[in-house]
Amino acid sequence: xxxxxxxMKPEQRWRAIIRGDPVDRVPVFPWAFGHGAMLLGFPxxxxxxxxxxxxxxxxMLAREIYGWDQPLLFWSPSWGITEYGGKSLFPYNPKMxxxxxxxxxxxTPEDAEKLEVPDPRKDPNMIxxxxxxxxxxxxxxxxxxxxxxxxxxxxxxxxxxxxxMRWLRIxxxxxxxxxxxxxxxxxxxxxxxxxxxxxxxxxxxxxTPTDSxxxxxxxxxxxxxxxxxxxxxxxxLDLGVPMWVTHYCSNQNANIxxxxxxxxxxxxxxxxHFGPEVDLKLAVERFGKRNIVLGNVDPPSLLLQSYxxxxxxxxxxxxxxxxxPKGYMLGVGCELPPKTPTANxxxxxxAAREYxxx
Amino acid sequence: MSQSEILEKLTNAVVxxxxxxxxxxANDALSAGIDPYVAIMEGCSKGMEILSKMYDKGEAxxxxxxxxxxxxxxxxAILKPHMKVEKATAKGKIVLGVCEGDIHDIGKNIVKIxxxxxxxxxxxxGASVPTKKFVETVxxxxxxxxxxxxxxxxxxxxxxxxxxxxxxxxLRDTVKVIVGGGPISASFAEKIGAxxxxxxxxxxxxxxxTLLSERGVKK
Numbered sequence: 057x058x059x060x061x062x063x064m065k066p067e068q069r070w071r072a073i074i075r076g077d078p079v080d081r082v083p084v085f086p087w088a089f090g091h092g093a094m095l096l097g098f099p100x101x102x103x104x105x106x107x108x109x110x111x112x113x114x115x116m117l118a119r120e121i122y123g124w125d126q127p128l129l130f131w132s133p134s135w136g137i138t139e140y141g142g143k144s145l146f147p148y149n150p151k152m153x154x155x156x157x158x159x160x161x162x163x164t165p166e167d168a169e170k171l172e173v174p175d176p177r178k179d180p181n182m183i184x185x186x187x188x189x190x191x192x193x194x195x196x197x198x199x200x201x202x203x204x205x206x207x208x209x210x211x212x213x214x215x216x217x218x219x220x221m222r223w224l225r226i227x228x229x230x231x232x233x234x235x236x237x238x239x240x241x242x243x244x245x246x247x248x249x250x251x252x253x254x255x256x257x258x259x260x261x262x263x264t265p266t267d268s269x270x271x272x273x274x275x276x277x278x279x280x281x282x283x284x285x286x287x288x289x290x291x292x293l294d295l296g297v298p299m300w301v302t303h304y305c306s307n308q309n310a311n312i313x314x315x316x317x318x319x320x321x322x323x324x325x326x327x328x329h330f331g332p333e334v335d336l337k338l339a340v341e342r343f344g345k346r347n348i349v350l351g352n353v354d355p356p357s358l359l360l361q362s363y364x365x366x367x368x369x370x371x372x373x374x375x376x377x378x379x380x381p382k383g384y385m386l387g388v389g390c391e392l393p394p395k396t397p398t399a400n401x402x403x404x405x406x407a408a409r410e411y412x413x414x
Numbered sequence: 415m416s417q418s419e420i421l422e423k424l425t426n427a428v429v430x431x432x433x434x435x436x437x438x439x440a441n442d443a444l445s446a447g448i449d450p451y452v453a454i455m456e457g458c459s460k461g462m463e464i465l466s467k468m469y470d471k472g473e474a475x476x477x478x479x480x481x482x483x484x485x486x487x488x489x490x491a492i493l494k495p496h497m498k499v500e501k502a503t504a505k506g507k508i509v510l511g512v513c514e515g516d517i518h519d520i521g522k523n524i525v526k527i528x529x530x531x532x533x534x535x536x537x538x539x540g541a542s543v544p545t546k547k548f549v550e551t552v553x554x555x556x557x558x559x560x561x562x563x564x565x566x567x568x569x570x571x572x573x574x575x576x577x578x579x580x581x582x583x584x585l586r587d588t589v590k591v592i593v594g595g596g597p598i599s600a601s602f603a604e605k606i607g608a609x610x611x612x613x614x615x616x617x618x619x620x621x622x623x624t625l626l627s628e629r630g631v632k633k
Contacts, residue, residue, distance in 0.1 A: 150515075153515070221520070270596075271520070272476065272477060
């Protein structure tokens with residue numbers, strides 16, 4: 057067991073993989089958020105999403121317990137909902153898994169026209185999140201990530217999702233205007249964070265379930281969404297943020313095939329992350345020369361299968377990904393199910409140590 | 415226009431998601447003396463059936479289904495008041511709902527639209543439905559099938575909870591239970607004792623047809 061002690065530290069591993077330098081083993085980035093709150097003994101995920109202090113402590117503790125390499129992720133508890141004037145519900149019901157919009161800021165095309173881009177400096181939740189982000193920066197707990205973006209996934213926090221879907225067909229120009237506003241908001245958040253912490257201390261993260269081919273066509277994605285997502289990414293990179301970690305959630309195969317994903321810049325390199333619906337081998341072949349590939353063990357399998365099965369699944373992914381040209385990180389195909397058994401989470405780290413050594 | 419031309423255009427208007435054309439063609443159907451039940455089943459529902467097949471093949475997506483359903487409902491609103499009650503008998507009664515804690519109901523709504531168009535009576539309990547509510551509804555409404563959806567790994571365990579609660583209430587044998595949603599698989603469905611799994615809306619409609627024919631309910 058002694059060779060584990062000689063491993064690189066997570067921040068060393070990150071620094072190396074971003075520079076293209078050798079790493080000792082495959083890093084592990086399990087996309088674990090709710091699981092940290094379970095580790096802390098919280099009966100539900102409410103405080104994790106409502107209180108940046110809890111999110112910070114949960115992520116720190118989980119990283120220490122498991123020895124994984126996942127960076128600390130920060131978000132405003134306003135969650136892209138209340139900044140715009142909508143109402144949200146935190147998951148204090150033990151059966152809820154995420155923040156929920158209970159009243160949309162935009163209900164009609166007229167509301168959409170009038171919607172103003174929020175000023176993140178006036179969002180007390182953002183200020184509170186930044187307080188904990190500062191603590192992390194001062195303690196050099198790097199790297200850090202902040203959640204922002206310019207996707208349909210950001211729109212469904214402003215407009216009810218079925219309205220978003222209908223407007224894609226009957227009011228695409230309204231959707232375009234709203235997407236432009238989310239891009240502007242991402243830029244404002246970025247400017248605020250750069251002003252506070254500089255450009256090199258943090259990276260941007262986003263995820264895209266509503267943009268998947270489970271819901272919309274590749275044509276809709278390419279024609280309506282991609283121009284704005286690409287704009288958001290490029291503007292944030294131009295401001296000096298070094299990279300994006302983008303989780304392309306759910307089925308994105310048609311979007312990949314159509315070449316749309318290639319149009320959204322992630323940095324040099326960025327981190328690209330697909331769900332288990334996309335074969336990791338395909339992800340490596342298509343995106344591995346420009347980006348670090350992350351992924352993508354099936355989340356329900358981690359929740360339901362045995363430790364040995366999880367170890368096998370992680371090993372199979374490591375074998376597919378570990379020689380990806382710009383680097384590979386072992387991860388879960390979406391958020392690690394919060395109630396995943398501890399042994400199954402540990403299987404990811406164990407697999408990286410056993411089968412992912414370079 | 416002949417009656418068959420009106421029905422064909424109504425079908426096409428539903429597929430195109432054109433509410434104005436649907437309204438006009440529904441009125442044309444009534445003026446031409448077409449039985450409103452026939453207009454709904456052979457005009458409107460046929461359109462949704464075509465769209466369902468397109469969705470299954472990756473040729474249509476959620477925005478297309480929602481817009482088509484809206485257009486179809488415009489036609490049905492005109493046709494339904496003229497229908498004779500006995501012809502409105504549904505093919506089977508289905509309760510649909512999303513597990514407690516889960517507000518993601520778009521998948522369930524797609525299933526609802528397609529089952530509704532296929533002629534089933536739907537009792538929609540909505541999103542984040544407590545287990546107790548499923549049990550009460552089965553007891554009171556005596557449906558043929560209960561369809562449960564979940565999108566989150568946190569909420570999928572509401573499904574076995576509902577199945578157990580139906581057993582505890584001596585209702586499990588009275589109803590078939592089908593499940594679906596992002597994290598759900600056929601093996602999970604089997605493990606929790608569900609009667610079937612539908613990976614998407616069209617599959618759920620086919621599954622319902624199979625289960626109902628097994629129960630001897632007319633498809």
